Amino acid sequence: DENGPLMVLLETFYPNAEIRYTTDGSEPTYGSTLYEQPFALEGNIDLKAAAFKDGKILGKVTNKPLYGNLLAGKPFTVNYTMGWTGDIFGDNDVLGADKTTFGLTNGKRGNNASYTPWSSFAIVEGKDLEFIVHLDKPTEVRKVVFGSLFNPAMRMLPAGGVAVEVSADGQQYTQIAKKVLKHDCPETGRIAFTDSIEFEPTQATFLKVKIKNGGTLRNGVNFEKNNGPEVIPAELWIDEIEAY
Known part of the structure; x- marks a missing residue:
């Protein structure tokens, strides 16, 4: 939806892995929020995400500050x-x-x-x-x-x-x-x-x-x-x- 909110989409290259993420800059653990579908970007977040399998982290943690504001995702x-x-x-x-x-x-x-x-x-x-x-x-x-x-x-x-x-x-x-x-x-x-x-x-x-x-x-x-x-x-x- 071009006029809808900007959505955050997370992907991993690891087959059959889960993605766990945080939005406050803290390191993601197996107890962090499970990514299940794209979510709306609201406010400024410090996104960190990682792939997990069988409770163990795979690869590196990805970090990306994102800025949700009144213009985010809008055409101009x-x-x-x-x-x-x-x-x-x-x-x-x-x-x-x-x-x-x-x-x-x-x-x-x-x-x-x-x-x-x-x-x-x-x-x-x-x-x-x-x-x-x-x-x-x-x-x-x-x-x-x-x-x-x-x-x-x-x-x-x-x-x-x-x-x-x-x-x-x-x-x-x-x-x-x-x-x-x-x-x-x-x-x-x-x-x-x-x-x-x-x-x-x-x-x-x-x-x-x-x-x-x-x-x-x-x-x-x-x-x-x-x-x-x-x-x-x-x-x-x-x-x-x-x-x-």
Whole structure:
């Protein structure tokens, strides 16, 4: 169900094995909850799961923090074409196979370790990224959280600002919050930043998040020199836009 809650699906490669899991970050034991069918992701959980047979653990414990929020599992629209498209529900699935959530609303946050979960946008100067989700019914929203990536050698800078707008009909939007974002960045390296913006609890049927890119980069200074222009707008690499 595209409009239903995001479901947690667990699988094991071991034949005839049981899966036992916890959601509080504790190590799963044979006394932990038995996985019998997919369950709805509600709230933020620190999922740990392992396969068991005859009461004994098989292989390693799998750990995955998951973020259940108002947007988890919901389709969205953006006003830019995605370049690199992020990961989907299962770490072993084919990239891009899930056409509704891609990497932005699938309950998994990107990090420094891999580009896989991130989604890239080549931002035009003066035209922010606009991300819109239909919440299906009037829903109270008080906070938006999202991640952006710093790696100037790959033409990425973290977000420079964020604004939140709400609508009852998807036509007329009202801005309810705006924030300039500052990040303490070194000259080089790769860093995943998480930013949030909070506001008075507000009813929204449609939620729009507008994200500014992080500024400009210099050809041959911030990234390897090429035949392009001397100064370019930085790309935005975003992952997991969340609302609470």
